[in-house]
Amino acid sequence: MTALYDVAGIGNAIVDVIAQCDDAFLAKEGLTKGSMALIDPARAGTLYDAMAAGIEASGGSVANTMAGIASFGGKAAYIGKVADDQLGRVFRHDMKAIGCVFTTPALAEGPATAQSLINVTPDAQRTMSTYLGACVELTSADVDPEIIEAAQISYLEGYLFDPPEARRAFAKAAALAHGSGRKIAMTLSDSFMVDRHRSALLPFIETQCDIVFANDAEVCSLFETDDFDAAVKALAERCEIAAITRGEKGSIAASSGQLYEISAYPVEKVVDTTGAGDQYAAGFLYGLSQGLPLPVCGQLGSLAAAEVIDHYGPRPQVNLRELAAKNGL
Amino acid sequence: MTALYDVAGIGNAIVDVIAQCDDAFLAKEGLTKGSMALIDPARAGTLYDAMAAGIEASGGSVANTMAGIASFGGKAAYIGKVADDQLGRVFRHDMKAIGCVFTTPALAEGPATAQSLINVTPDAQRTMSTYLGACVELTSADVDPEIIEAAQISYLEGYLFDPPEARRAFAKAAALAHGSGRKIAMTLSDSFMVDRHRSALLPFIETQCDIVFANDAEVCSLFETDDFDAAVKALAERCEIAAITRGEKGSIAASSGQLYEISAYPVEKVVDTTGAGDQYAAGFLYGLSQGLPLPVCGQLGSLAAAEVIDHYGPRPQVNLRELAAKNGL
Numbered sequence: 001m002t003a004l005y006d007v008a009g010i011g012n013a014i015v016d017v018i019a020q021c022d023d024a025f026l027a028k029e030g031l032t033k034g035s036m037a038l039i040d041p042a043r044a045g046t047l048y049d050a051m052a053a054g055i056e057a058s059g060g061s062v063a064n065t066m067a068g069i070a071s072f073g074g075k076a077a078y079i080g081k082v083a084d085d086q087l088g089r090v091f092r093h094d095m096k097a098i099g100c101v102f103t104t105p106a107l108a109e110g111p112a113t114a115q116s117l118i119n120v121t122p123d124a125q126r127t128m129s130t131y132l133g134a135c136v137e138l139t140s141a142d143v144d145p146e147i148i149e150a151a152q153i154s155y156l157e158g159y160l161f162d163p164p165e166a167r168r169a170f171a172k173a174a175a176l177a178h179g180s181g182r183k184i185a186m187t188l189s190d191s192f193m194v195d196r197h198r199s200a201l202l203p204f205i206e207t208q209c210d211i212v213f214a215n216d217a218e219v220c221s222l223f224e225t226d227d228f229d230a231a232v233k234a235l236a237e238r239c240e241i242a243a244i245t246r247g248e249k250g251s252i253a254a255s256s257g258q259l260y261e262i263s264a265y266p267v268e269k270v271v272d273t274t275g276a277g278d279q280y281a282a283g284f285l286y287g288l289s290q291g292l293p294l295p296v297c298g299q300l301g302s303l304a305a306a307e308v309i310d311h312y313g314p315r316p317q318v319n320l321r322e323l324a325a326k327n328g329l
Numbered sequence: 330m331t332a333l334y335d336v337a338g339i340g341n342a343i344v345d346v347i348a349q350c351d352d353a354f355l356a357k358e359g360l361t362k363g364s365m366a367l368i369d370p371a372r373a374g375t376l377y378d379a380m381a382a383g384i385e386a387s388g389g390s391v392a393n394t395m396a397g398i399a400s401f402g403g404k405a406a407y408i409g410k411v412a413d414d415q416l417g418r419v420f421r422h423d424m425k426a427i428g429c430v431f432t433t434p435a436l437a438e439g440p441a442t443a444q445s446l447i448n449v450t451p452d453a454q455r456t457m458s459t460y461l462g463a464c465v466e467l468t469s470a471d472v473d474p475e476i477i478e479a480a481q482i483s484y485l486e487g488y489l490f491d492p493p494e495a496r497r498a499f500a501k502a503a504a505l506a507h508g509s510g511r512k513i514a515m516t517l518s519d520s521f522m523v524d525r526h527r528s529a530l531l532p533f534i535e536t537q538c539d540i541v542f543a544n545d546a547e548v549c550s551l552f553e554t555d556d557f558d559a560a561v562k563a564l565a566e567r568c569e570i571a572a573i574t575r576g577e578k579g580s581i582a583a584s585s586g587q588l589y590e591i592s593a594y595p596v597e598k599v600v601d602t603t604g605a606g607d608q609y610a611a612g613f614l615y616g617l618s619q620g621l622p623l624p625v626c627g628q629l630g631s632l633a634a635a636e637v638i639d640h641y642g643p644r645p646q647v648n649l650r651e652l653a654a655k656n657g658l
Contacts, residue, residue: 049422051426055384087415093380
């Protein structure tokens with residue numbers, strides 16, 4: 001069966017609140033630079049009160065990736081849970097506006113749409129404090145077989161390993177995808193998530209994931225090692241394709257015993273690294289869905305990441321298909 | 330009595346939704362480039378559906394100016410009406426976070442917080458379609474004498490000439506300010522507003538306004554002429570200080586028969602002109618409140634305008650006090 005979608009994503013549907021801060025603010029608020037911490041509504045209230053004025057933008061790691069894939073011209077679909085509130089309507093609008101199919105019903109009652117309070121330091125690092133709200137109400141029932149079975153690749157957000165019901169949704173998605181001869185990709189999302197769920201995550205990767213995305217901290221956390229090369233090798237042995245990002249050092253794509261080093265695109269001034277990994281995955285997955293060689297997939301990822309770190313906000317502000325064409329990709 | 334506030338503003342409390350579009354989109358939606366049109370909730374829904382994915386940022390012309398004044402280090406207060414909803418809380422947070430006093434109670438029941446749907450074309454022009462929502466519920470009761478009487482200058486948003494009750498709020502503010510030996514400033518906001526209310530606006534300017542801000546289109550509309558110089562002269566005769574902006578051609582400050590030409594600051598790449606006039610007013614009013622000469626007030630305005638058109642969003646992303654110091658102002 002030909003695929004109706006290039007990539008379908010399942011993730012936390014989040015609206016980002018992005019503000020500038022200094023290192024002293026992170027220290028005072030007890031925040032670990034570059035990390036993602038889960039917070040409850042009370043903490044979200046006090047932290048927001050303390051934050052600088054910001055902008056709001058639809059976010060959510062895998063949702064950002066889907067936006068990137070759509071911007072490359074790929075056919076994208078998304079599954080995630082928002083509430084029936086103003087920010088939920090913003091999130092839904094933005095997904096549809098970028099051309100991504102998003103039909104998961106909004107939560108009628110209960111918690112608000114998720115918000116990630118993102119503090120960006122002058123070194124462009126983002127520190128995220130996320131109130132998951134409606135996201136954790138995602139269930140297997142939301143995993144629409146008509147989407148997963150019709151997608152070349154289904155892409156799972158590691159953050160969803162936290163809520164048990166969402167993990168069941170992942171199992172359903174993997175069964176549906178593989179039953180239809182499709183691929184499952186996953187991002188490890190966050191080294192603390194990896195640390196929390198290592199024992200469940202490793203078998204899930206080995207048995208259910210064809211393609212795995214991670215950054216250096218996440219892959220090292222997964223194998224509890226400081227030896228980056230060993231961690232990359234260990235991950236590559238456990239899946240078909242591994243793609244590991246390393247910030248300005250570029251990325252590595254590994255498959256069938258081959259390693260490809262991919263350099264980062266130069267950026268004049270890095271403003272906000274929010275969404276860098278998400279857009280790398282967008283370029284990479286879009287390339288895979290078009291049957292491009294792995295090094296080219298990696299270059300598309302690098303290009304999309306370079307675009308997004310050049311401005312505030314986690315999604316592309318230019319058409320990535322045109323940007324790729326301009327860059328000869 | 331020494332002033333507790335440098336500037337107090339009364340305006341439409343709006344959250345902006347900013348998205349990119351092309352000229353064909355404006356034509357298809359029947360929008361006049363560079364203008365501000367008022368829309369009802371139904372039209373807001375259909376226009377939003379048609380718009381590209383965007384970002385949300387607190388806006389509102391005079392609120393943007395107050396944010397700029399606070400960023401210069403000025404003591405700012407704001408009066409405006411939001412609803413008790415998610416976007417209202419975002420607006421309130423952003424005002425407080427930037428250091429602007431904002432105590433107007435939220436509307437408990439009724440319309441939602443105002444939204445301005447802003448479409449930005451590749452030439453960086455912004456076209457605004459505004460659903461006023463809770464804004465039009467602003468009444469004289471919201472004009473807090475403790476704020477107006479304690480502010481060196483009270484700054485009124487011309488857009489508020491539309492709702493009759495808000496116009497009564499202006500009259501109250503002017504009486505309070507002048508009764509305490511303070512000044513009233515006003516921005517003409519929009520040439521269509523000027524056209525709608527010319528006959529009421531002219532006497533209000535002549536009898537109640539000490540300082541008037543306008544752009545070239547607005548001042549020409551006020552006096553129904555194409556002769557810019559004549560319009561500037563006519564405005565200058567009717568108030569103590571007139572400040573007229575002309576985009577990349579800079580601005581003119583007029584007072585006591587003297588005209589000062591102020592050039593615009595060079596900008597590498599203009600991204601989004603939203604907020605340019607608002608930030609010009611911020612620099613100008615901050616300068617006035619510090620007793621600086623008019624040409625310096627204008628230069629502060631030009632500098633703040635140059636900062637804001639360099640990025641999406643209507644408020645400064647850098648500290649304007651530091652930016653001014655760097656530029657020897």
